[in-house]
Amino acid sequence: MRPQRFDLIAFDWDGTLFDSTALITRSIQNAAVDLGLPRPSDAAASYVIGMALYPALAHAVPELPPERYQEMGLRYRHHYLGAQHEISLFDGTLEMLAALKDRHHWLTVATGKNRRGLDEALRLAALQQMFDGSRTADETAGKPNPQMLLELMREFGAEPERTLMIGDTTHDLQMAVNAGCACVGVSYGAHDHESFAEFNPLFVAHSTAELRDWLLQHA
Incomplete structure (x- = not known):
């Protein structure tokens, strides 16, 4: 079964999935x-x-x-x-990811962390098996360079118009724009969501629950 709109969903880690x-x-x-x-x-x-x-x-x-x-x-x-x-996933994150997995999206992480840091964070959150792929800043170019997303799209054979980037910073959304992908912002992380407007996000979520509901209806 093909997902409704996006085959590949890329999440930032810190401030988007992880309350860090x-x-x-x-x-x-x-x-x-x-x-x-x-x-x-x-x-x-x-x-x-x-x-x-x-x-x-x-x-x-x-x-x-x-x-x-x-x-x-x-x-x-x-x-x-x-x-x-002392820190953990935002409430509802695991349930959101599981629901998206059930809908057959490819779930990935595009993060400014290095590989060692992401692997340790995934281990602590018990999410090693949840994601189909990931890119870290030490493996490729850092945000807002689009290389992370371009590599993930190439790995999974996803087109830009069927790829969605979700993040809490202007760096995340600029990366999506640079890669020709759609983006969604979250307001509960590092950057003021009012700064997201210039990147034309499809949606700005003010909680993980809002993000989950939007994704299940529109992604």
Whole structure:
């Protein structure tokens, strides 16, 4: 049975499926302080969520010299990994994914995490078998470059018009536009949903329940 509108659905991970926005923001801030640099504001630290780690750190902490990117990356991972057991999937996420799986969509993840980080997150959430494919920032180009989506579409033989990207940041939605795909935004993650308008999302969900209902009716 072919899905109604979209064969391939790509989800961002942090802030879309996984309630990790506050921890990522705090980990970036604490890593900067560890290195004796100014503490980024909440807005600056949360804006870069979804980007590959080193470009994100460079943007959030402009005072950071390139030769210290690796050092700050290690401090970021120290803070994030030390507390990741405290965070979890957004309520209703597992049920939403299972319902989409029953409708024969290909479910994938397109994330700014690295492969090690995504695999660990999938293990913690017991979702290793839920997704048909995934791409991480260290395997291909980071968002908003469309390469992640282009590779996933090629892997599954999906056309852009039958591919949907779902994310909580402008980086996610810009990637979808760059790949020629439709997009849906969620307002409960890192970016202000009012900034989504220029990307013409099909829908903006304010909860996982709203996202699930829209997908089951329109995807």
